[in-house]
Amino acid sequence: MAWAAGVGAVLAGLPLAVRGRLPDRLATHWGGAGPDGSMPLWAAALFPALLWAVLVLSVGLAVRRGALPARGGLGAVLPAAAVFLTGIQATVVRANLDRADWRQAGSVAAGIAVGAAAAVLAGVLGWAAAARAAGPGTAPADAPAPADAPAPAPAAPGDVTAAGPAVELPDGARLVWLSRTSNRWLSLLGVVAGLVAFAALAAAAAGATDAGWAVGAPFAVVALAGAGCSSVTARVTERGLDVAFGPLGRPVRRWSVQDVASARVETRRPAQVGGWGYRLSGHGTTVMLRAGECLVVRPRTGAEFAVSVDDAARGAALLNALTARAPR
Structure with a gap:
């Protein structure tokens, strides 16, 4: 994991980057009356990085063996530990900065409190992102349709309407379509x-x-x-279409079935819409994460919205069917 190596480099590099402004030994432990323990500069730089490396390897091994769920280990523990260790290292460096002797180091109480709060926030966000990533996925476009999800009806010869594909919904049927794409x-x-x-x-x-x-x-x-x-999740339910962005599924754009005029499938490429990511162009708004099939929604008011997701034909068909039977 590149980001794990980057965190280790930051931990080791912080004291070394300002070694000319630090004493030969750094205060690394504080008691009631002030600093009461120290380490050589090189040890103060390497110890947190080694502690981080051991933690990363231990969590990775525990996840591989099934002793720790991937969602809790990689998603929550490591981000929280990275922020906490970096906060502690930054606090120690600041306390020793421009001091002639480690015994003159300043207080670290406020820095530790802020670092702990930031670590809790990082852990919660990491857990939420991992929980979302571990949620239900979507079948590939060439997978057979579930028994209760009808396939889109083929268009009649010469039919060039913008209404897009549609399916027949059995009475009382409640269907959901979900697709996720990342870049x-x-x-x-x-x-x-x-x-x-x-x-x-x-x-x-x-x-x-x-x-x-x-x-x-x-x-x-x-x-x-x-x-x-970098990632997008599109979901069609009886309420309409939700398009959620990023690992946390935020922000979200929503269209109710009453707001949708029609949906269709269209092939688009980055050159057509102005590049990658969230693009505004003459085609309306396009979320371009990969070239090819896009689900295109034409609202009753406003510009068209397109998102590059797999199995877009089934999503468009279900959305059209739900829109057709929705009360106005």
């Missing part, structure tokens, strides 16, 4: 930008540079945008 390159962009933001903000928290906040903030925005546009 590994946008995910990689989010990870790389997130690591840069993580390192810059950690350096700023440690007092190593005043430019850390100015550098970290825009990279954090890029990381959030990359993560938000």
